[in-house]
Amino acid sequence: MSKKLLLKNDHIEGIHTLPIYRANGGYSVLEKALKTMSPEAILEEVKTSGLRGRGGAGFPTGLKWSFLAKPEGVPRYLVCNADESEPGTLKDRYLMERHPHILIEGMIVSSFALGAKTSYIYIRGEYFYIARILEIAIKEAYEAGFLGKNIQGSGYDLDLYVQVGAGAYICGEETALLESLEGKRGNPRIKPPFPAIAGLYGCPTVVNNVETIAAVVPILEMGGAEYAKIGTEKSTGTKLISASGHINKPGVYEIELGIPVEEFIYSEEYCGGISGGKKLKAVVAGGSSVPILPAELILKTSAGEPRMMSYESLGDGGFLTGTMLGSGGFIVMDEDTSIVKNLYTFARFYHHESCGQCSPCREGTGWMEKILLKILDGRGDMKDIDLLWDIQSKIEGKTICPLGEAAAWPVAAAIRHFRSEFEEYIQYPEKIRDIKHYYRLQETATA
């Protein structure tokens, strides 16, 4: 039986409203934290829990919080990153839409721990209807005395605002988010300084993902040490996985970190196997930017060990044979999927979303997209594969923010693991519009 913390009340009708959330134990963590715990004690619990950021990079949350500068007389901010735009990722949406109060409760206790008196939830523009849900929930929380002045008689004041973005993926990058929140063009900042020192309006700021902040609630409820017992040593707790693609049961699942990938894909509890009884071809395990892995490598590591849903196991083998847990956007592709076409879709996305500040990303992403389109159109050249490889290598690591890498990695991984597919697109231009052609070729080869 799976362990559920964030979605444990998912089956309860009306859990998005404050009375029902409260009737099911909601806001008890807030009362406990504000009345009986010091900010330092909360930080300790979060550190002990081993919680890692759920926004993509998996940075230890307790450590991030401990970096927050605390100069006298300068406000500090907590900003929740609800920009969720990485293709394949839709977990924050699910959580906020159905459980807005767990996020708000998490925001309040986290703000208290960090000493923030004003906090923000920055949500992507396309989620305008969820912004409404959050605003209604925030209003309920104000009315119940969980927000505003002197919360529950604790002497702690907090105001919480929802800010809606305007439709840019780059505004999910934490410093671009802060720029956008300040009302400026959403360009990532050049670091250092990091937000912990100079973030929103130049003040110390912590930016955390929706799921990270929500996870603080169960951590304080059960205690950091108990939370750390869930999952594996390096991947503690539970994680929301957005499963999409060619599976029988797409959706958002809360898993205990460390379950086998095979179980996640094939068990009835989760994805329920590949749709139409087809064969698994490849998986993008953590949102569109992480390296794609062919079936053999996603189910087993190069050493033949079963691959697990955890930071360390998915990362096993580095990028040569491994990938990343990332944001938990789990995209499954069956045997009929064209990797080249899929890569083109990703490349088009990153080209479209580049902010244009730095030259490798601004120029390189468009170039890669054009070459991929050329290959898809049957106008490719064998040299184009090496050129693509070279371009991605010249973007990676040379940009201001990781969007450059997010654009480069999928290209590198697709070529690394599926080079022959690119070659066939180039070799048989007259047939590439016939989608089944490639598979017939493979069948003949195996026969």
Next chain:
Amino acid sequence: MAKVTIDDITIEVPDGTSILEAARIIGGDIAPPAMCYYSKLKTSGGYCRTCIVKVEQGSAKDPRPMPKPVASCRTTVMDGMVVRNITSPENLEARAGVVEFLLLNHPLDCPICDQAGECDLQDLAYKHGEEETRYQFPRREFEPEDIGPYIKLNMNRCILCYRCVKVADQITDGRCHGVVNRGEVSQISTYIEQAIDNDFSGNMIDVCPVGALTDKTFRFKSRVWYTKPVDAHRDCPKCSGKVRLWYQGEEVLRVTGRKDQWGEIENNEDGSTAWICNDCRFDKKETKDWVIEGPTHVNRRSVISANHYEGLAAIKADTLRMLGSQPHGVKVDLGEGALDPNNE
């Protein structure tokens, strides 16, 4: 103070100095090329990525290497830091990649560009670039846009260094232009076709590393290398009045600020930057307006001034052809650093 070793040369610099500034103190080719950084403009740099270097050792305290190349203009030195610029082939290759990206959509219209001969991108391409482009697609083109009476914007040539934006923010009394749109189609534009009209706006031309912003009063009058720079000053109520006059024969074709060897405007005695106002730049074009100090000593390491234009022979030929067809003819000046068109 911090001791830093760049390409095996160790120097000591004040804390807070950037790697690029430290390398400039050493000088020569060890100073990384900078297309967007401008020491006189706050928060400049970090965008173009041409100044990237490899940090082999982070500091004496934490000797780990930095995992990625860093922008030397925005990375401060640490005591005991070890940096490689031109002594790392890997770094030079990465830089060549950046140069290729910068040139990818560049129109390469040097023959008809007023900036040719004093263009940082031309110099960069010559020094760090490859001979041929691998880009096989049509280049991006922008609609021409009128941004005001004095300054011509050619967006196709722009590399989005953000320097002009910072000039408008930091030395004029109000910015009415900026970067609009996103990604590859980002462009410099005035807000809703306003005209840039401000006493100090002309400095945007001086900081532009390419030919995206050029002086409308100079356009197509001559080529940089046929004009002779002379330093001059006047008593100006608005600015330092310290300028460079660009002569062709007896005629002043253009007035600019005085640039140093890094292509940046020089300082006044008091350490402030000698930006010039639009009166000096656009309205004072007679010798009698000025007290002449003498010919400029060109110490900029440009393609033209170093007189090694061979690698770009095609552009040279084109340029000469274009110039030959100019109605008012071209007077060849063989002053310091000038290119001799008869000397093929």
